[in-house]
Amino acid sequence: MNEANYIWMDGTLVPWAEAKVHILTHTLHYGNAVFEGTRAYQTEEGLAIFRLEDHCKRLYNSAKIVAIKPNMPYEEVKQAHIDLLKANNFSGNVYIRPLIYLGYGQMGIYHKNVPVNTSIAAWEWGAYLGKDGLEKGISVCTSSITRNPNRSTFGKAKAAANYLNSQMAKYEAIENGFDEALMLDENGFIAEGTGECIFIVRNGKLISPPNDNSLESITQSTILELAQDKGFEIERRNITRDEIYICDECFLTGTAAEVTPVRAFDHRIIGEGKRGPITEILQNAYFDVVFGRNEQYKHYLTYI
Ligand SMILES: Cc1ncc(COP(=O)(O)O)c(C=O)c1O
Incomplete structure (x- = not known):
């Protein structure tokens, strides 16, 4: 520590x-x-x-x-x-x-x-999923644990109690040799990571699930803003685990995880098995914003 x-x-x-x-x-x-x-x-x-x-x-x-x-x-x-x-x-x-x-x-x-x-x-604190992870991507699995259901927990709260679920999913993933896990919602759609939201890229289009079954992520919203600025087509809709297998690029977003590419999911290689070109554009754009190199986003910074 x-x-x-x-x-x-x-x-x-x-x-x-x-x-x-x-x-x-x-x-x-x-x-x-x-x-x-x-x-x-x-x-x-x-x-x-x-x-x-x-x-x-x-x-x-x-x-x-x-x-x-x-x-x-x-x-x-x-x-x-x-x-x-x-x-x-x-x-x-x-x-x-x-x-x-x-x-x-x-x-x-x-x-x-x-x-x-x-x-x-x-x-x-440095990169949550490792500096290598930011550059080369991480391996992710589908968790056996369902994301906290909306009927019995409050997923819009960043509540400590919600993280027993995340902790068990993360434990299972790492013990099984993966870096991170994605949890499904009650209907089998991808909900979120243990501390991240997810994006995929298909045919140049950026897709991220709605926040019905995830935290209202601040990093996700920043990436959506940046993607809009850059003219990427964006879709907010549910995705299934097999759609990730066949996507061109995948990355996770979170304050801790920043913008971390996914190189493999459930043992399937994603795209080229490394950080994809759109992921790299958005990752660089994100770091430009948080490091104060983008005038347009300086209103997000509180200087000490
Ligand atoms: C379960 C969960 N989902 C998503 C996120 C991403 O949220 P943010 O980008 O606001 O950090 C986090 C991290 O806070 C999280 O713990």
């Missing part, structure tokens, strides 16, 4: 080693918490957080969905991201993890009266 100097907890910058919770913290037992995964990049004009406002909005929307009343005002938490990065004086690219959780004070499943806490941690 790349430790930093401070973690922000309920309005205070706490030294990293002292950022602790009680063993009877409610979230540790029953799993209700919401979080974000946000990145900040070292641009030519210094460290900048990518789409801070959108990540904060999703964090507070997630809390609303799972009936957690945040203990800290929205604007204060947003500003705390900036203050934390300043205090930690990072020299590399940074991953930021805000968390709104149910704290210590009351046990039992009914959570309305449990105290709420908010923390933000940040540390230097």
Whole structure:
């Protein structure tokens, strides 16, 4: 773990080693918490957080969905991201993890009266699926685990509890020799990765499933904007696993995964078995945006 100097907890910058919770913290037992995964990049004009406002909005929307009343005002938490990065004086690219959780004070499943806490941690973190993965692509499988169904969980929330599913799917994939897994929805369509959305390319057309069975991904929306700018034809529709077998290109998008090509899926080679040309165009465009090299998208950056 790349430790930093401070973690922000309920309005205070706490030294990293002292950022602790009680063993009877409610979230540790029953799993209700919401979080974000946000990145900040070292641009030519210094460290900048990518789409801070959108990540904060999703964090507070997630809390609303799972009936957690945040203990800290929205604007204060947003500003705390900036203050934390300043205090930690990072020299590399940074991953930021805000968390709104149910704290210590009351046990039992009914959570309305449990105290709420908010923390933000940040540390230097490289490519989630490996630097090689970004260049050469990764191998992915269809998970045996169905993505959390809409009837019993809240998939629009970036809720900690949802990630048991992702964690089991990721575990199974890696233990079976793959890098990542794609989960199907209840109807057998591709839903999402364990922490990513998916795009395929067929005959020059970019296809990504609707967000009915996935998180409303901020990276996916950025890629869709960039693709539109570049004049690519875009379709939002369901795809099946066998359509991925025969697509020309496939890539995964997520704040952590950025834009990661898929070179093989369920042991079928995708396209040429390497990063495809449209994937490369969009990957480069994405990195231009997050590193502040595209004037048109600078409004997405919050400079520290
Ligand atoms: C399950 C899941 N789907 C999709 C995504 C991609 O979302 P974003 O691009 O906003 O990071 C993530 C990552 O946050 C995720 O955890």
